[in-house]
Amino acid sequence: MSFFDVLRLAMRNLREAKLRVVLTTLGVVVGVAVIVTMVSFGLGLQRNTVSRFKALDLFNEVTVYGRNIASLVAAQFNQRSQPGEGSERREEGNRNSRRGKPSERSLDDAALDEIARIPGVAYVEPNLTFSAYVRTNNRALQQQIGGARVPNAASRFQNFAAGRMLDEGTAGEAVVDENFLRAFDYKQASDAVGQEIQLLAPRERAGARTDGNSERTNENARARRNDDVSRGANENEEEDSEGLSFFGLPLEGDDASNKQDENLAGQTFRIVGVLKDELSKEDGGGSRRFRGLMPPANIYIPLDDGRRWVATNRGMMDEVALRLARESGALKENESLGYNSATVRVTDPVVMNDVVKRLDEFGFNSFGIFSQLDQIRTFFLIINAALGLLGGISLLVASLGIANTMIMSILERTREIGIMKAIGAEDREIKMIFFVEAGVIGLAGGVAGSLLAWGIDAVANRLAYEFFLKPQGASYVDFFALPPYLWLGAILFAVVVSIVAALYPAARAARIDPVKALRHD
Numbered sequence: 375m376s377f378f379d380v381l382r383l384a385m386r387n388l389r390e391a392k393l394r395v396v397l398t399t400l401g402v403v404v405g406v407a408v409i410v411t412m413v414s415f416g417l418g419l420q421r422n423t424v425s426r427f428k429a430l431d432l433f434n435e436v437t438v439y440g441r442n443i444a445s446l447v448a449a450q451f452n453q454r455s456q457p458g459e460g461s462e463r464r465e466e467g468n469r470n471s472r473r474g475k476p477s478e479r480s481l482d483d484a485a486l487d488e489i490a491r492i493p494g495v496a497y498v499e500p501n502l503t504f505s506a507y508v509r510t511n512n513r514a515l516q517q518q519i520g521g522a523r524v525p526n527a528a529s530r531f532q533n534f535a536a537g538r539m540l541d542e543g544t545a546g547e548a549v550v551d552e553n554f555l556r557a558f559d560y561k562q563a564s565d566a567v568g569q570e571i572q573l574l575a576p577r578e579r580a581g582a583r584t585d586g587n588s589e590r591t592n593e594n595a596r597a598r599r600n601d602d603v604s605r606g607a608n609e610n611e612e613e614d615s616e617g618l619s620f621f622g623l624p625l626e627g628d629d630a631s632n633k634q635d636e637n638l639a640g641q642t643f644r645i646v647g648v649l650k651d652e653l654s655k656e657d658g659g660g661s662r663r664f665r666g667l668m669p670p671a672n673i674y675i676p677l678d679d680g681r682r683w684v685a686t687n688r689g690m691m692d693e694v695a696l697r698l699a700r701e702s703g704a705l706k707e708n709e710s711l712g713y714n715s716a717t718v719r720v721t722d723p724v725v726m727n728d729v730v731k732r733l734d735e736f737g738f739n740s741f742g743i744f745s746q747l748d749q750i751r752t753f754f755l756i757i758n759a760a761l762g763l764l765g766g767i768s769l770l771v772a773s774l775g776i777a778n779t780m781i782m783s784i785l786e787r788t789r790e791i792g793i794m795k796a797i798g799a800e801d802r803e804i805k806m807i808f809f810v811e812a813g814v815i816g817l818a819g820g821v822a823g824s825l826l827a828w829g830i831d832a833v834a835n836r837l838a839y840e841f842f843l844k845p846q847g848a849s850y851v852d853f854f855a856l857p858p859y860l861w862l863g864a865i866l867f868a869v870v871v872s873i874v875a876a877l878y879p880a881a882r883a884a885r886i887d888p889v890k891a892l893r894h895d
Contacts, residue, residue: 380803384810387783395815398772398779402819402868403826405769410827410856410864412761417855420754427743431529431665433723436742437501438489438733440481440712478737480712485736489718492732494725497527500713502680503669506687509640510571511558519573520671521680522549527719530652530664531674536563537647540676547676548643552651554672563648571673572640575687641683643675667742668717769868772819773875776812780879783811784886791883792891801884808880809873816872820865827864828856 388395427433479485481500490498502521507514522531524542531539531549540547548571552563560566652664664670675683688696696711718733718740720726726744733740784791791804831854839850 377806380806380810384807384814387787387807388811388814391779391783391786394779394782398775399815399819399822401772401775402769402816402872403823405765405772406820406823406864406868407826407830408768409762409765409867410824410861411830411854412765413758413860414827414831414854414856416754416758416761417857417860418853419757420751421855422851422853423750423754429665432667432743433726433747435667435717435719436726436730436733436740436744437667437715438481438498438718439477439715439739439741440485441477441479442714477739481714481716481738482712485712485738486716488736489716489733489738492729494720494722494729496719496721499523499526499528499668499717499719500677501669501715501717502677502684502713503671504680504684504687506683507574508571508673509574510569511560513558514574515557517554517557517672518670519673519675519680519683520669521677522674523677528668528717529666530649530668533650533652535648535650537567537645539647540674541646545676545679546643547646549647549649549674550645551649551670551672555648557672566645566648569645570642571645572642573683574638574640577637577639641679643673643679649674666717666719769871773871776815776872776875777879779815780808780812780876781882783808784879784883788886788891791886792888795886795888796892804884804886805880808876808883812872812876813869816869817865819872820868823868824861824864827861831856 486498486500489495500521500523504519505516506519508517508519522528522540524540526539534549535552537549540549550566550571554560555563555566558566560569700706718729720729723744726742730740730742730745794804835850835852835854838853843849843851
């Protein structure tokens with residue numbers, strides 16, 4: 375018999391037991407639908423995670439770290455400690471250092487230029503951020519401030535809601551973001567352009583911190599407190615006599631916040647531009663406002679101005695660490711402290727591994743999301759395998775139904791099989807009939823199961839949007855991914871499982887003795 379004869383005979387046999395075949399096919403449909411739905415959910419999670427990283431532009435950048443001054447001091451004093459003192463602590467520190475791969479070089483301007491010459495590097499942006507109180511528009515709030523190179527190729531400095539980027543060689547300029555506008559009650563971006571902001575710092579803080587005589591410092595502090603008390607008393611008297619009306623209420627237009635605080639020193643900058651947020655919740659940005667690995671800030675000033683501010687208003691702990699590093703020889707007097715980190719952008723993610731290898735050769739530690747990409751893929755591979763395994767259990771149960779259907783078909787068609795063998799049908803042709811029947815059941819169940827899974831995915835996405843995402847103001851998210859290879863593979867898998875389930879029934883049918891079969895009722 376030809377294959378078409380076998381196919382025609384198999385289809386006739388299936389039509390003769392419609393109800394049993396339909397129920398068996400439904401088992402395959404459910405099994406395939408469960409597999410495709412669960413695996414598509416895992417693939418959807420993987421796709422959304424990777425696409426989110428791409429939207430945040432995290433695959434094209436890597437953060438490079440320079441020598442940390444605190445680690446320099448710790449390493450220097452650990453080397454000078456006596457043998458046997460704190461051996462357990464030193465051993466633990468060494469293990470942590472090996473695990474963290476601390477950088478061996480300072481990240482100064484020369485190092486940045488050297489990194490910028492690596493093939494495949496688009497640009498290098500040093501990360502300089504600090505926190506300071508900022509006064510403008512009759513408000514004083516703590517803001518995050520960053521230093522920016524001019525000109526700057528970073529994407530966040532390309533789109534402005536109003537104004538422009540900092541001019542090269544022009545000091546005293548600043549650009550702000552939209553969060554700054556909301557914090558200082560600027561109604562529109564254009565209202566902030568041209569306004570002045572003042573970075574505030576204690577006027578006498580540096581002098582008090584560098585005074586080596588603690589007693590004299592305490593006396594000065596007590597003297598300043600006494601002066602403050604007397605000054606406050608005089609100010610209260612003046613306010614009582616001049617600042618109040620006969621009703622005891624402040625006179626209109628008298629604003630104490632307009633008085634210059636003699637204990638504060640400030641540096642003034644003029645706002646020349648307002649940055650537009652690159653990301654929003656609708657774009658999947660979440661709480662992030664800008665793309666890339668560069669640390670966000672509310673205010674950006676020229677890099678040189680930022681470095682001078684940090685050097686002048688260095689914290690007490692940082693100042694102590696710097697002096698210890700110079701006294702111990704870990705940092706030379708004429709050696710620059712450098713930046714803590716810098717953001718390196720590559721022209722193509724393909725060259726990222728080569729760039730990271732060069733950074734390791736230069737003695738710099740680095741971190742990027744790309745280094746975690748293989749782990750992310752492995753994680754989702756395990757998730758998808760587990761989901762597919764759980765779905766495969768239902769298809770395994772369906773295969774038992776196929777085997778049962780085939781065995782029942784043998785019992786009903788024993789006499790027919792005996793007649794076929796008596797007129798010359800070979801064992802392989804008998805087996806082929808049952809294989810084709812099982813294959814048709816698997817094919818029909820696989821196609822219907824894939825369509826059912828597609829419908830389940832669409833309904834689940836719509837329900838998730840209507841009841842979870844939409845009430846929170848989030849945009850529509852497709853939680854499922856149904857690539858062609860998934861549903862094609864599911865159909866093929868269903869056919870294979872069905873044929874495997876028919877192995878025993880087919881072999882049993884082929885072993886039937888035609889003489890005994892002809893006597894079967």
